[in-house]
Amino acid sequence: MRILTEKFYDRPTLEVAHDLIGKHLVRVLDDGAKLSGRIVETEAYTQDDPAFHGWGILDRETGLLKPEGRGRDLFGKPGTAYVYLTYGVHWLMNVVTEREGIGGGVLLRAVEPLEGIASMYERRASARKDIDLANGPGKLAQAFAIAEALHNISITKPPLYVREAGAGEHPAVETSCRIGITRAVEFPWRFYVPDNPYVSRGVPSDIVQARKRGRV
DNA sequence: ACGAGGATGCTCT
């Protein structure tokens, strides 16, 4: 099955986020063991998006990029990994999108494990069922041994890449607002496979905020 | 079934 090339990621971020659903994320460990999973949930982040890590990198007056800052690498080459630590505890993985110089990223939020499941359980101590292995962005990274060392590497070849799915694997895709954010909560930029049990249990942030308001 | 709270370190629209 074909590996997605740089060209796939060199497109509008929302299209990439949508089209990644159903594809297979593949990780080859140092010992050669292969892990894979079907992508069932993604989120898009663009340079015109206040929730984007690179939001402050682009100077809106001059159009120039600041040289420093965490989100700088989101303006780099499409098809590279953007891996960062959140809450001081969990690694999260994005795929860089859009041509070099334009900011964009797709957060991989959940996969349905396919290969290397026993290996995933070794790193996911609290997982009781396959569903718990990678149904969230932090869990996914842990199951697939994705951390700082893979930041900024190309994801068009081992040890990390995405491949086409088999014929007939074209799941339905639904959208919602994104999960776990406080800015631009109304952007409907989360993509997921409806009724798939491997999708994360998170509640979209627009709903979370509406509930909060209702309680006051 | 929820909901609350803690962990833990990096970044700073």
Added chain:
DNA sequence: GAGCATCCTCGTG
């Protein structure tokens, strides 16, 4: 010093 693109555990029903 606050705020995280989160996850886990331990309460109460």
